[in-house]
Amino acid sequence: MFHRKVARLAASALAIGLLAGSAFAETTVNFTVAEYSSKTGPFYKQVAADFEKANPDIKINIEVVPWDSLLQRLTTDIAGGTPPDMSIIGTRWLLDFASQGVAEPVDKYLTPEFKGTFIDTFMKPGIINGKTMGLPVAASARAMVINTDLYNKAGVKPPKTWEDLYNASEKISKLPDTFGFGLQGKEIETDAYYYYALWTFGGDILRPDGKSGLDSPEALAAATFYKKMIDKGLTQPSPTNYSREDVFNLFKQGKVGTIFTFPMLIPQIKAEAPNLHYAVLPFPIQKTEATYGVTDTLMLFSSSKVKAAAWKFIEFTYQDKYRKQFDLGEGFLPVTKNIAALDYFKNDKDIAGFAAGLPYAKFAPVIANWEEIADTTVRALQQIYLGQVSPEDGLKAAAKKINGIRGL
Amino acid sequence: MLKKSLLFWLILSPLVVVILFPFGVMFVTAFRPREELFTYPPTWTFSEFRWANFAEMWVKTNFGRALLNSLYVSVLSTVLAMILSIPAAYALSRYRFPGKRAYRTFLLMTQMMSPIVLVLGLFRMMVTLGLVNTLNSLVLTYAAFNMAFTIWMLQSYFSTIPRDLEEAAWIDGAGHLTSLLRVFLPLAVPAMAVTAIFGFINSWNEFVLALTMIRSSDGFTLPVQIYSQVAGRYQIEWHHVMAATMLATLPVAIVFSWLQRFLIRGMALGAVK
Amino acid sequence: MNLSAGFKPLAMILPGLALAVLIIGYPIYDLGYASLHEVSRFGQFRGLNGLTNFRDVFQDPLFYGSLIRTVIWTFAVVGGTLALSLPIAMMLNEEFYGRGLARVIIMLPWSISLTMTAVVWRWALNGRAGLFNATLMDLGILKEPIEWLGEAHQAFTVEILIGILVSIPFTTTIFLGGLSALPQDSYEAAAVDGATRWDQFRHITLPLMxxxxxxAVVLNVIYVFNSLPIIWVMTEGGPANGTDILVTYLYKLAFRFGQLGKASAISLIMFGVLMVFTIIYVLLVMRGEAGADAEE
Incomplete structure (x- = not known):
């Protein structure tokens, strides 16, 4: 009796599988979508449905993957010989994909007209050895966000230089249960939080000769500055327990004067801390102005057998109406000129605050083994923040290791 | 008796508090209005029960689908593991055969490999079998990983069922198979049920393999679906995450508390060998 | 007694064996193959490179740190679990008011997946947004919030405690099963002889258990040694690799840094460590049992 039930179940499962397989014998494009928020999956599914209506012979198969497991998923897929046809990836991984022959150069598909829809700044990181390896799909630039209520209460002005920030943080930290500066020290982008300082102090991730810039005087000055803020109690205690999200939560609680963040935080503040008053400002400056531009790339796999169909879908997704829905929904900065020209991006004070840095934005270097290099940097920073090593020793050791990874 | 009860509860109380604490956290976060997630200092109280959190979460996380997937995988893998384990356990408890010890050692060894370690190889194999992105790949792997434990439990239990009963039936003229079905099986059913629950829970909670093998979100099981609400997003909607966790946990917890007396009884009868 | 031997028992174990060999055996072979080859960033095999992967592992200082922490983690979690579970099981085995409820509560952590337990604890342990500190402060136990996961030693301790908490249900169930199978008459005899409860525990309960x-030791060691979710979710092995154990380090190597050859080598080393442990344990402790086994 029981066995028969199981058999029937199995048979029906099989039948469903067969039906699903045979009903669509046309071209199928597998598209791995990184999940930015709960809106990402439904958005791309809707675009795919529209596309299938217009192109009944092509089926788009969307696979939504959480960001944290995206690289693992793609690794297993490629290792197993079943990569998707196209995927959203972090641009910082692109070189690994390109140098292993996994990514397909898209120049031959890219018509001048289509190419012209993109903002050049965002195209650049996807160009490797003169070949376009992918298209920008999402972009953000970082900026400083301050809690204006706390600044007013402490009677200080919004900071322009790091010196200002230090002094303001000192005053704000004196308010009860409040910290001047929210410093991230845990998990993803702990290194980015340090690059903001590194760049504005005049340093860089890599020297012109390709070696690590972490052992430069500028890098040391930036790390020493953070460490001093920790020691003087101007940051929240134990930054190494604060991931990006934790720091932002502290800000939403109204407990911290200044944080460095991305545009996607603004809608969250509006929903979760509607009474918080804030302002979006450029990063403080020591030597030069800088911001971190982060892009994600839409890439085509070289192993794909349906590149033409995939490309057709790619062009379809870059229509203005979809880009507008995507950028506004996720809170990204536009990567296409038409969307950037929308009133919203010009007039919205917050968005304009983030977009202002774009002309001088720096991007993570497109180099091999970036994840490991970033991890080495994070490890050094955590040791410095915890006081396990001096900033000088920590950075020197990290630079040496990075040069080793880079084979220099 | 009363004094003893009070004493026992007193001794157990720290542990009880620590166990219940995360459930409490889950509960108050799940029902909280979103605006009250980040009050400082954090409080256990909140202004109203926001039932809408659950409704929103259900739609947003495609919860129903994930629930069905989890049920499908857990039930089928448990059934498969049982079908394969019962004869093996019977053989281990009733027969002497060459390679018996080697077989036992092999079973123990299969427990030593963490699925994480094997994930790449498993994936390659599923590709060859054409099973990637099907729930059946999980059914097979869960069954295989659970089998060592189920065989071991069943076997130790079967050994406690007196063989004379089977023999007696045998001598009475019943065939071997008949004696199995009439005498052995009814006695073994409770143990099988208990063992099946273990298998079911392991499959229900498994995460790493499900994350790797299932590629489209339509096939996600509950742990993966919930994890994807937390992992690496620019925004985590904690009230939805906790609501989902609560809904995923509650039915198991209820069934579990009802069944736990059988679990223990099964363990006792199984008198581990 | 033995029913007719021959092919029948083999036929009975064969289907299960086939599945296990396929699902678990093949990946192990794949792992061994990968550990001796140069493997590309994305898992494509390049050339044979002998023991280079293993040499890389043994030259890596982070490997030794993780190895030591794995040993600490395993011993602390398994030891703590056993030390707590036995008295708990003995209490739950006695009659008292509300025993049913107590059993249900103790078993409760089993019903949530490890990953979710870790997520909830991480959220609760958060220094300023978490309810753990807030509650302790309301009760007057703490004056200032503590950043539980900010520093490696403390974070590791917290993770070990949570590891113990989630291992208790399984272990207690095993012990409860054992306790309820103990013969009551030996206790009665001991009581007549005037033995104290402690004597009873030492001379009757412990040997029979x-x-x-x-x-419980063997299974817990295997599970805890290989357990990723608690540490991964709460600290990802940080800060500064201070809570990395072999599994978390391996996961980073394989899926973040793409060093699949080296990761395969570590997997095999881990497998070897567990096997050596089990063999030693079986030889030293389970000897008597092995003898009983042979009599069957």
């Missing part, structure tokens, strides 16, 4: 304790 030995097989249960042994199986």
């Amino acid at each position: 030995k097989p249960f304790i042994n199986i």
